[in-house]
Amino acid sequence: MAIRDYRPLTPTQRFKTLSTFDEITRSKPHKSLTEVKKRSGGRNNKGRLTSRHIGGGHKQKYRKVDFKRRKHGVAAEVIGIEYDPNRTARIALIKYADGEMSYILAPDGLAPGATVMSGPTAPPGVGNSLPLSEIPLGAGIHNIEIAPGRGGQIARSAGQQATLSNREAGYALVKLPSGEIRRIHDTCCATMGQVGNVDHLNVVSGKAGRSRWKGVRPTVRGMVMNPIDHPNGGGQGKSKGGGGRQHLTSPWGQLAKGFKTRSKKKPSDRFIMQDRRVNRKKKS
Numbered sequence: 001m002a003i004r005d006y007r008p009l010t011p012t013q014r015f016k017t018l019s020t021f022d023e024i025t026r027s028k029p030h031k032s033l034t035e036v037k038k039r040s041g042g043r044n045n046k047g048r049l050t051s052r053h054i055g056g057g058h059k060q061k062y063r064k065v066d067f068k069r070r071k072h073g074v075a076a077e078v079i080g081i082e083y084d085p086n087r088t089a090r091i092a093l094i095k096y097a098d099g100e101m102s103y104i105l106a107p108d109g110l111a112p113g114a115t116v117m118s119g120p121t122a123p124p125g126v127g128n129s130l131p132l133s134e135i136p137l138g139a140g141i142h143n144i145e146i147a148p149g150r151g152g153q154i155a156r157s158a159g160q161q162a163t164l165s166n167r168e169a170g171y172a173l174v175k176l177p178s179g180e181i182r183r184i185h186d187t188c189c190a191t192m193g194q195v196g197n198v199d200h201l202n203v204v205s206g207k208a209g210r211s212r213w214k215g216v217r218p219t220v221r222g223m224v225m226n227p228i229d230h231p232n233g234g235g236q237g238k239s240k241g242g243g244g245r246q247h248l249t250s251p252w253g254q255l256a257k258g259f260k261t262r263s264k265k266k267p268s269d270r271f272i273m274q275d276r277r278v279n280r281k282k283k284s
Contacts, residue, residue, distance in 0.1 A: 016205070025082075026079070041055045063086065073118075081196075092106040105142065105156060107192070108193060109126050127193060132144075139164050141161065141162050141190040146184065147188065148188050158196065159197065161177065171186060222249070222251065
């Protein structure tokens with residue numbers, strides 16, 4: 001993937017950088033693998049606003065991506081690489097030997113005409129899905145299962161990859177993109193390679209309108225509101241309020257910065273061998 005710059009003829013184009021979409025080979029999705037994507041506007045079943053800053057946006061259809069890679073031992077040919085408006089990664093349309101079509105996440109380097117396979121007997125090649133017990137140590141992986149048969153849940157966004165560092169006592173030690181080292185059962189499956197669209201982090205939209213196309217509504221800072229509208233509102237200029245330093249909160253008074261929201265007795269903590277914040281503490 002390449003990034004396209006623009007001449008700064010307008011304020012919008014001054015910092016705008018977008019993808020060239022060179023890797024895209026198919027313009028329309030496979031109809032049988034799409035479904036209608038309903039919009040909530042951030043409202044729950046009672047019509048009350050529960051998620052702010054959601055609304056509008058361009059119409060989208062959901063692409064049914066196979067995160068489980070359920071057809072084991074059957075080779076599939078890559079038909080094309082497509083754009084998916086629902087995720088930052090690209091998706092690949094594959095066709096199995098029996099004629100069934102499916103979508104998978106497109107890893108970096110996967111091209112039309114390539115062959116992919118899933119299951120314990122699959123070779124450790126890019127785009128192939130294998131149990132962690134069959135993947136070579138030190139390999140880059142993505143679309144990793146947390147529980148066997150549940151489907152990939154870790155490292156699925158553009159440019160992400162984890163590293164299989166070790167195996168011991170029926171578990172694999174995987175270093176996640178965040179830096180966390182986690183124990184995962186070695187019967188869980190993962191896909192070889194790095195998720196494609198690697199340069200996505202360099203994309204700059206350039207204007208607020210592009211966020212509206214994506215269904216993201218504007219955000220107003222609490223500090224510029226009135227006291228009745230937000231705990232941080234009011235005051236002449238930037239008020240610190242309360243006789244001391246103002247602690248930033250949500251509209252409902254929850255601390256917004258530095259407040260740990262994760263439960264101290266989370267059952268999954270026993271699978272975390274190294275916390276992702278360790279390196280940050282050392283640097284500071």
